[in-house]
């Protein structure tokens with residue numbers, strides 16, 4: 001006999017689909033089938049079942065082999081490393097739940113660490129812009145029910161957030177959008193002809209790295225001011241046409257992704273996109289939303305924000321929170337050689353950081369807490385495997401529109417495995433002893 | 439004027455935050471007392487004397503005090519932090535926040551500086567003989583008040599995001615600059631003797647930029663407004679005048695909209 005569990009949350013991308021169904025074995029130990037999730041979401045669930053999974057912490061030996069150790073030994077190593085360091089760095093947090101993030105922040109506070117999440121390589125620049133000029137945003141539900149102008153700028157949901165368009169942004173029939181896709185005009189801004197761009201009513205094939213100019217041109221067009229003949233490879237007539245299309249909607253939304261947050265212009269691109277949104281609110285209702293990647297990167301920003309006042313790149317070394325990406329941000333800290341210990345959890349910087357930053361891992365003590373085998377676990381001195389979040393342990397997480405959702409546990413983790421939170425509590429308690437904090 | 443010389447003799451393993459190296463913090467102190475001032479290496483608080491050899495006593499006030507920094511201070515941040523008077527000479531290159539929040543006095547760096555030099559500067563003179571990094575004379579992260587007064591001179595090149603949120607004061611770059619100059623600026627003057635790249639003056643509300651060299655791509659929000667003959671920093675020439683950023687909000691004075699000005703030498 002098998003059991004079907006309904007209303008399961010998919011812990012892969014920031015869309016956090018909440019209608020997944022999974023079939024588990026009668027004893028609740030095996031996950032057999034997954035329904036409703038997209039390919040990448042299904043893969044995430046099934047990955048937890050792989051037979052070659054590492055189930056105990058392992059220390060890298062000088063000869064390159066791994067030696068299995070207990071969770072207590074792993075906690076001891078991590079606590080010693082963090083307590084001794086002058087400037088430890090605790091990075092990741094985006095694929096773990098808010099409960100674990102909060103325990104991690106306690107450790108960071110006791111050890112006066114720098115702490116950062118994966119916004120470092122994706123939407124950190126958005127967070128800078130949001131601090132600079134604010135963010136008129138909304139929830140995905142409002143978009144489903146109201147949006148008749150949908151702009152995807154530098155993002156490709158067809159591949160990165162596969163169910164985004166069907167659940168929220170393009171296809172669903174909502175209260176004021178009863179004709180679904182027919183009720184909406186879709187604009188895609190991308191230098192490439194992506195699968196998302198192929199579906200658009202208008203595809204603006206912006207020149208690479210010129211998004212800032214195009215956004216500025218739209219603002220100029222709203223005001224009816226002079227424009228050069230071509231901006232960012234787009235003729236001015238086209239820009240004016242799109243500006244009118246945006247103005248004429250009843251409710252518009254700009255979704256933006258890493259195509260603009262990490263290309264030339266960075267935070268300024270988002271700053272200008274938010275300014276476009278603000279301008280449009282003089283004519284109609286417009287919102288803007290970052291397409292967050294990791295399922296709980298938004299939650300990490302929320303927990304950092306709630307506990308330290310800043311959403312990422314927080315430096316606690318002086319005993320109070322400082323925030324200045326460029327100085328306190330992970331990649332800069334690593335490349336400049338500013339930190340002397342690295343604790344990674346719920347992310348894979350080894351695969352995403354520039355090689356000059358990854359090389360630093362080799363020079364400093366490092367711990368990586370991750371259920372998978374990744375390039376980061378490969379270069380870390382200690383690898384601590386844990387239960388899969390959202391599959392083998394529940395917990396709170398935030399969707400890309402800042403809506404908190406509780407993930408569900410659907411199967412048991414392998415015998416004797418700890419969760420992120422349980423392991424972090426062990427480390428925290430030991431760090432407290434080492435630092436003489438009650 | 440009394441001179442205090444501090445020489446790096448025991449370099450930090452990581453980076454030092456030496457926000458006490460300023461004529462203001464040194465004023466009225468003997469060499470021994472200066473050696474007891476705090477510095478921070480990561481989460482460890484220690485003293486200036488642990489890293490630097492200190493000779494000479496400071497003057498009674500900041501204005502009477504000159505500091506000379508010798509040795510390798512490439513990993514030292516915050517030199518000249520909040521200085522209000524006196525002099526500070528760094529013989530080599532230094533790290534971030536050089537002359538940050540300074541309100542007066544003179545600071546000279548003979549080498550290069552990294553990012554955030556002259557952050558939120560209010561007055562005084564900051565001269566960099568080498569190159570400057572990003573965010574020169576800009577606002578601190580999240581603040582809307584960049585440089586409001588004083589003068590920055592960079593003899594080499596400068597990085598990106600210089601003069602972000604600039605409100606006043608003057609900045610001269612003898613070399614080239616990277617992208618984003620005077621973003622969100624509402625005042626001040628920036629003179630670039632070399633070349634500029636793209637995104638110059640984006641979202642600028644007010645203020646003035648002069649470029650003697652080339653501009654890779656002009657912002658669409660800058661509208662041509664004729665040509666003018668001018669003398670800029672002692673150099674006479676014909677300049678193409680642009681006003682903008684026309685996409686941005688602007689103030690009005692006597693019914694007239696006030697734009698930012700961009701002059702490019704022809």
Ligand code: SF4
Nearest residue numbers: 010013017038041163
């Ligand atoms: S769209 Fe994202 S949240 Fe939804 S099923 Fe796919 S991976 Fe999971």
